[in-house]
Amino acid sequence: MHTVEIVLLVLLLGSLTGIAARYVRAIPLPLIQIALGALMAWPQKGLHIAFDPELFLLLFIPPLLFADGWRIPKREFFALHRPILLLALGLVLFTVLGLGWLIHWLIPGMPLTVAFALAAVVSPTDAVAVSAITRNLGMPEKTMHILEGESLLNDASGLVALKFAIVATLTGLFSWTEVAKEFMWMALGGLGVGALLGWGFAHGRSTITRRLGDVAATQMVLLLALLPFAAYIVGEKIGVSGILAAVAAGITTNFADLERSSYVSERMQTEGTWSLIEASFNGAIFLLLGLQLPSIIGVNLHDAGDQWWMLILYVVLVSSALLLMRWIWLTLGVQGSLARAHHQGKMAERPSHLLNLLTTMAGIRGAVTLAGALSVPMLLNNGQPFPGRNMLIFLATGTILFTLVLGSISLPLILRRLPPPGESPTVREERLARSEACHAAMRGLTLSDEEIHSNTAEWVHMHQEVMGHLTQEYRNRAQLLDDGSGTALSIEAQREAPEVVRQRKLRYVLELELRLRCIHLERDTLYAERQAHRINDESLRHLVSELDMQEIALRKRLTVARRAAAMTDEEARTVEH
Template sequence: MGLLAAVVASGTIARMLPAALPLPVSLVQIALGALIGSFGALRVELDPEVFFLAFLPPLLFADSWQIPREGLLRDKWTILKLALGLVVFTVLGLGPLIHWMLPVMPLAVCFALAASVSPTDPVSVQAIAGRIKVPTRMLRILEGEALLNDASGLVCMRVAVIAALTGGFSLSSALSLFLWLSLVGIALGIGVTLLITRVAAWIRRHFGEESGSHILISVLTPFAVYLLAEHFGGSGILAVVAAGITMSYAELMGDQGAGTRIRSLAVWDAIRFATNGVMFVLLGEQMPGIFTAALSQSRDHIGWPLPLVALIIVLALAALRFTWVWSSLRITVFRSRRRGVPAPQPPVFLLLAASVAGVRGAVTLAGILTLPLTLPDGSPFPARELAIFLAAAVILLTLVAASFLLPPLIRHLHLPEENELAAQEAAMRVQAAEAAIQAIGKEQHAMAEGRQDTDLYAEVSARLMDLYRRRLEGTAASETDAATNRRLVEIERELRLAAVRAERETILRAARRRRINDEVRRKLIRELDIQEVRFLSMAGR
């Protein structure tokens, strides 16, 4: 209850902040969690395995389910280079730097720390994007990278931990481990999700649809694939991501009812809101204990101040990311020009924004908390508290840096507007309206055949066809006078919203005076709510 209350309070506090202080709600949640964690009796003892199971499957499943598939396919090579190549590049570059600053930390532990901070976090990326207007294509690349680089980062960390425990390292073992984790996780994620969706579709066709059961199936799916993948030695994270993407393809079958889809989206919005918020509050709760343990251990060594070490790590992460992105884009431009395709140089503000946008989050903390407590001989695992402190500090610093540095960098970006989606939407509206007119005509003749009141069918179908024809005329007008048409649509939308709100208030007033019963009131209000959501979505609100 306390965690959820902090989540609710964080949203209110974030909305109260002035526009000049663009803090994402995730930072507010971390601060509230640290306040709760300062009282030892209220602090939650965080088990990393439980943390992974309880929070990551639903969040990663929802993100991969709803991320546009076209964006993943269009920029697949860019995303893969960031999710795989950049992770290895970061681990190899950051590990020796940490060991140079903190000789007390063994090199293998330094590599484990570097691996834990190498993957970006999809939840943190979404938290930043909710407050800052990030260009659409850049946001899709960041989301795709964050969904896929968790596995590579955690595999690198597992290899480093094995080296710390055994004192040895094998490149062939590391590669085989990565392949096994990836293949098993992806195969189980796709296979189990396809099986679940096919069985659910068969049940719907033969026995009808029950919204509650099918929504519960979608909620349980990410946990099922995660547990199965972990049981068979695969990557549960990759299994969940593969399951979410597979679910988005299964939706194309269109065999679900409209009511189930509406309720499912509402349920998943609530799950994402609650688990996302609780995850960051829990992250803040761990901070006081992590800081206390790290400070007590830091007295045993003479070296750089820990806050300065954390800052240098964040700067090194940004520099490594900048170098990787710059090199990748230069190679892409060079190859395009060799093929005779004109390719402009990427603007420096784009490179800087991409470097700052590499936000770390809960995956980093959960990964570093899995460090063993002891070595095989029973002695304490070296520098464990220091590594956890630095990982937590990196999470905070990257969130703060992205919150304050991304807005000015993005404002200096002059990227071409992406009109492709608007053109697709307009064309699809025309095709859908034409198909609706044809379907109305066919259905009218079929329904009126052999009946006496054929004029009623003709009157109703003519009225509906006229509605769709006016929609077609509005779409055609947008091609010649876009500004006027947008203004007309905006005026119509505001008038319709005013009408819907007036209807709702009339119904509620009647209900307060007990002139209608609750069942009638709920039905009418739900219809009006759906209309209002539709009109608001036309404005992108």
């Protein structure tokens, strides 16, 4: 099949499996997608595909990492930076060295550099798979934030370590000094390139939209969707980490978004676009794993012959060692930083052996592990086959399946044994932010001296009447946007005296205008709460999304109301009839 056809097919199947997962809630979506891909490819005449690993890495990974950097709560990310860095960098180094030597000892025929490459491939975790398994099961919030931060950074560190291992295999040369220098250059250079591109895009977008407003929203969202590809390509072209460039671009863009509270259309289109990209691309990657699974298993079983059971044993041993090393690192290396974070109020969950076990089992491998394994070149520089490539891909695939299945079984069981949490800190923060927004809206309803003197007494009286009505709504903590039953125009109202009808129309328009003003004040207050770190990015997106939808509905009603208020009596009777 042509590459374009393959991409379109897996995107289609990804959407269909997403729908199917709503009916089969007991099985995590990634497992459904892998199983479907394997069923499609297993028969003799099944779907067998081959694609360029570098194209695969470019097409699927940058937008997913960009979205992770854009969405991750920055407050929690920086507050919990110590345990996150210990997991994302320290654990990756511990895994690459320790597991690499273990794999070389288990499989003497696999060169040490290839064993290091396999250890690097299986070091990145997949927080998306964890989220799919633990949805609605009460996963501790801060623990999930640590897992998201770890996944965001160890994707880059694992793939950078993989690149060094591949280069060492291709050239036969390895120097710790050169590796350290190259790693610093690639890491810092990638972060710098991504931040620079993200800042440049944000500055250009701000300049354009200051003049055009939300008219250019669609074009800005399209450019934003292309930004991770640009960051990745530019980073790779100049010899730094394109993966880290995509991550840094996402984080930088998110910070710039905090200054764009008034661009409703752009914000809603952006949310919808990235939700679509994340769902489609994550599904496509697991489907591609399923499509590759029969050929990966078939090749290795053919090579193993009667020793096929050794392959299964290798998968179990490598996966178990991977999780054991994770548990050891959490217990000995991260426990102290988690305890400090708890005592400082940055983490509500008290560190415990059960929480360590939960975090260990949450070390599921997924999309980036598959992408890294398939990106291993087929040939050495001298034209010889890359040593142990088929075995590397088989063990990486087996590790993905092992950790997915084990996590699907163990995580719900562990979560049931955790003590019931109290009120979520995020829920409490959202409640306080809503309260602050309501108070800001009530403060904004007062009339200034200039407005009183520049308008008629009739307008001032009408304004005060509507203001009292809205203030009472806020005081009662009612819904901001009601169904309009108390003020909507009706045929019966239009049969009243013309002056009464005119007053009703004007009052309705004024009420909608004041409601819009309140929404703007509430939204500005929420952004101020985020900038003061009293709520996180997730809460901001959730609360602002509610206000955006209310504003869109209000604007439509206001347009209709203004048109009705501008009608003459004769036009109104025409509409009535």
